[in-house]
Amino acid sequence: MDDAQRVAAGYRPLSEADLPRYLAGLPGMADRLGGPPAGWTVREVGDGNLNLVFIVKGPAGGVAVKQALPYVRLVGESWPLPLSRAHYEQMALAEQARLVPGRTPAIRHYDERLALIVMELLEPHVIMRRGMIAGTRYPAFAAEIADFMARTLYFTSDLALTAAAKKDRVGAFAGNHALCKITEDLIFTDPYRVAANNRWTSPELDDIAAAFREDLDLHVAVSRLKLKFLSAAEAMLHGDLHTGSIMVTEAETRVIDPEFAFYGPMGFDIGAVIANLLLNYLSQPGHETEPGGRRAYQRWVLDTVGEVWSRFRDDFLALWRANPTGDAYPPDLFQGMAGAARLEEERQAFMDRLWRDTVGFAAAKMIRRILGLAHNLDLESIPDRRLKAAAETAALGMARTMMVETERFPSVDAILARAEAAGASVRA
Amino acid sequence: MDDAQRVAAGYRPLSEADLPRYLAGLPGMADRLGGPPAGWTVREVGDGNLNLVFIVKGPAGGVAVKQALPYVRLVGESWPLPLSRAHYEQMALAEQARLVPGRTPAIRHYDERLALIVMELLEPHVIMRRGMIAGTRYPAFAAEIADFMARTLYFTSDLALTAAAKKDRVGAFAGNHALCKITEDLIFTDPYRVAANNRWTSPELDDIAAAFREDLDLHVAVSRLKLKFLSAAEAMLHGDLHTGSIMVTEAETRVIDPEFAFYGPMGFDIGAVIANLLLNYLSQPGHETEPGGRRAYQRWVLDTVGEVWSRFRDDFLALWRANPTGDAYPPDLFQGMAGAARLEEERQAFMDRLWRDTVGFAAAKMIRRILGLAHNLDLESIPDRRLKAAAETAALGMARTMMVETERFPSVDAILARAEAAGASVRA
Numbered sequence: 001m002d003d004a005q006r007v008a009a010g011y012r013p014l015s016e017a018d019l020p021r022y023l024a025g026l027p028g029m030a031d032r033l034g035g036p037p038a039g040w041t042v043r044e045v046g047d048g049n050l051n052l053v054f055i056v057k058g059p060a061g062g063v064a065v066k067q068a069l070p071y072v073r074l075v076g077e078s079w080p081l082p083l084s085r086a087h088y089e090q091m092a093l094a095e096q097a098r099l100v101p102g103r104t105p106a107i108r109h110y111d112e113r114l115a116l117i118v119m120e121l122l123e124p125h126v127i128m129r130r131g132m133i134a135g136t137r138y139p140a141f142a143a144e145i146a147d148f149m150a151r152t153l154y155f156t157s158d159l160a161l162t163a164a165a166k167k168d169r170v171g172a173f174a175g176n177h178a179l180c181k182i183t184e185d186l187i188f189t190d191p192y193r194v195a196a197n198n199r200w201t202s203p204e205l206d207d208i209a210a211a212f213r214e215d216l217d218l219h220v221a222v223s224r225l226k227l228k229f230l231s232a233a234e235a236m237l238h239g240d241l242h243t244g245s246i247m248v249t250e251a252e253t254r255v256i257d258p259e260f261a262f263y264g265p266m267g268f269d270i271g272a273v274i275a276n277l278l279l280n281y282l283s284q285p286g287h288e289t290e291p292g293g294r295r296a297y298q299r300w301v302l303d304t305v306g307e308v309w310s311r312f313r314d315d316f317l318a319l320w321r322a323n324p325t326g327d328a329y330p331p332d333l334f335q336g337m338a339g340a341a342r343l344e345e346e347r348q349a350f351m352d353r354l355w356r357d358t359v360g361f362a363a364a365k366m367i368r369r370i371l372g373l374a375h376n377l378d379l380e381s382i383p384d385r386r387l388k389a390a391a392e393t394a395a396l397g398m399a400r401t402m403m404v405e406t407e408r409f410p411s412v413d414a415i416l417a418r419a420e421a422a423g424a425s426v427r428a
Numbered sequence: 429m430d431d432a433q434r435v436a437a438g439y440r441p442l443s444e445a446d447l448p449r450y451l452a453g454l455p456g457m458a459d460r461l462g463g464p465p466a467g468w469t470v471r472e473v474g475d476g477n478l479n480l481v482f483i484v485k486g487p488a489g490g491v492a493v494k495q496a497l498p499y500v501r502l503v504g505e506s507w508p509l510p511l512s513r514a515h516y517e518q519m520a521l522a523e524q525a526r527l528v529p530g531r532t533p534a535i536r537h538y539d540e541r542l543a544l545i546v547m548e549l550l551e552p553h554v555i556m557r558r559g560m561i562a563g564t565r566y567p568a569f570a571a572e573i574a575d576f577m578a579r580t581l582y583f584t585s586d587l588a589l590t591a592a593a594k595k596d597r598v599g600a601f602a603g604n605h606a607l608c609k610i611t612e613d614l615i616f617t618d619p620y621r622v623a624a625n626n627r628w629t630s631p632e633l634d635d636i637a638a639a640f641r642e643d644l645d646l647h648v649a650v651s652r653l654k655l656k657f658l659s660a661a662e663a664m665l666h667g668d669l670h671t672g673s674i675m676v677t678e679a680e681t682r683v684i685d686p687e688f689a690f691y692g693p694m695g696f697d698i699g700a701v702i703a704n705l706l707l708n709y710l711s712q713p714g715h716e717t718e719p720g721g722r723r724a725y726q727r728w729v730l731d732t733v734g735e736v737w738s739r740f741r742d743d744f745l746a747l748w749r750a751n752p753t754g755d756a757y758p759p760d761l762f763q764g765m766a767g768a769a770r771l772e773e774e775r776q777a778f779m780d781r782l783w784r785d786t787v788g789f790a791a792a793k794m795i796r797r798i799l800g801l802a803h804n805l806d807l808e809s810i811p812d813r814r815l816k817a818a819a820e821t822a823a824l825g826m827a828r829t830m831m832v833e834t835e836r837f838p839s840v841d842a843i844l845a846r847a848e849a850a851g852a853s854v855r856a
Contacts, residue, residue, distance in 0.1 A: 233661045
């Protein structure tokens, strides 16, 4: 019996009308919402691709309710997807909350039978992608997302865990392969071949899309990244860490929706954040209401890219120095002052390797959002078709170089310089 | 409840006296052995480090019975080790038999409660290490072990399996971490630090053992290998593929004892085979009864090292070309003649990367057999202490270069040349 079947018995998708009675039956929930259930408002707001999401509010407070559907919502019942993803999501949420308190929505209730999670309602947070399209700065973001990634990746890796504890966790997430398969297909494969799911701005991008389907250097590069995604069990990943999985206020960052969580290569999460910031950066000329009106915001976005990586690097290194509790790089082998210096040198080399992975994965995430199935609202919502195509073309050119000639980006500054050049071409 | 506890209820170690009654109760076993149980001979022959092994013979045939003890036999009850290793061993044996029919002992019965496997009795096979110490050639070995490694590694990797099937297997072996931990400690850690378990030929090797404990380049290199062992879930490994886990006749090769099986880096298995051949090569002067009497045999051993790798490489590539059924390197991305050529180029590059891993892991295996807990009979049984120390010193020097300056060995020929130089130093 696989995971999908395990949760199928007794499952039914809830409707807005079902929610008050369901929630009233959960311990403490009536107190949390306040007043009689008849007075609670329920709104289905799922604008993601996979699930039902309800916002329920009462006089005393509110909750968010996320329920998995047995298929991909965006596509329909023709694309089945196991309900077990709710199990992995609540497992990841619990682990993230333990490692980075307060950075994820608190779980109020998990119902395995219904593949449903009742969560803290995040208010007045907005989806970061929407805020960035509107040109809103989030001063807390870089430090908080860097801290989130550093803690979740470091403390679930062989640098912090014993091998036994880590292998247990790898095993615990191994069943989430249907969600991984979406990534494997949509990010690492489809954009590089003829696939029914692909779409792009046509005819403007027809030539570059065709060129990417024939570009064998790119195909080798993306295949190496895919192999790493398939086989490098480095840390527990969020697995879908784009700006649509981040909710923000100017003062606070929250990370949601870790249903793609599994043990994979660390660079995939970091690359996801950086890719989505870069795409937003390149989309900004398309959102200007007056010429150059978003130049200053673009500067903030690029500064944020630099800050995310440099803070992540610093945070991760600090965690490693302070918590060498894992089975990798045993302290016994690096004793004394010379040992400490050599280990520090190796830590820096480790971060350099992780940076290269990050650049490659970021490139893959940029390309899939322009040539694959799921696009970014940052680019999709650009009203001027010429500007949209120009931004997408610039992003694809930059991403190809990042993936095939990764060594040209030894530091995040090289990425920022390349982004500025790409950004200038959008305005040209 | 962990694996160790799961099999503990009802477990008891069997004695020679218990075996006939136990076996007589298994379906078909009385027929296989023949005659009444009273006429069966039972001999406990476990000379390994971990388990009980019984040879049971009757008038019609024989079986081997392997039973896990809840501790490391070599050390005693102070070093507990879960009985679940029998579960992983029979799972690996079944998988290996499916992938390479006839290359492992057939399983006659598996008793989870007793952590016991009844297997085909291999006759007249001998442990390869003993045969090589005696100077016996095994003409079938190189081709058969190369085929075994190519098939078991290829068909359990992302090159052959879908991601879902592979993740299921990774999960199925994730619980075998107590056995992995032995490798992590004894191979990748202890030889490089002060550890109660270490021993070496003293005082002859005192200086080099001390130097290895202070050699930070070596500590970084072995730590990178350890991290790969901990996190690279590339394929199902045998996990302990030295010449003591191989039984041979001149016509046939059998692989036994895969209780260390788990999903790890492919180069670890290949490196184990090569390391043990190299140690035997360097030990040969110590086994000569007349000066130079083993020179021709040494040539055969080195030729075998070359043949193992080149045949493995050819076999693995042929399997990849013929069975591109996995989720990695999707054929769709390498279409037409240009695509085929580029994929072939990448396959060669993949094998070059795997070779580098192999050299590093081989080095780790050589060092642990000289400075760590478990030594090789090849070296241990050398009667002349000076020759033993010379062989060990030569092996350590070669292994250090292999691990720290791996790029100096771009091909197996470079290894063979270095081995010849090391071998000459033993005779000097």
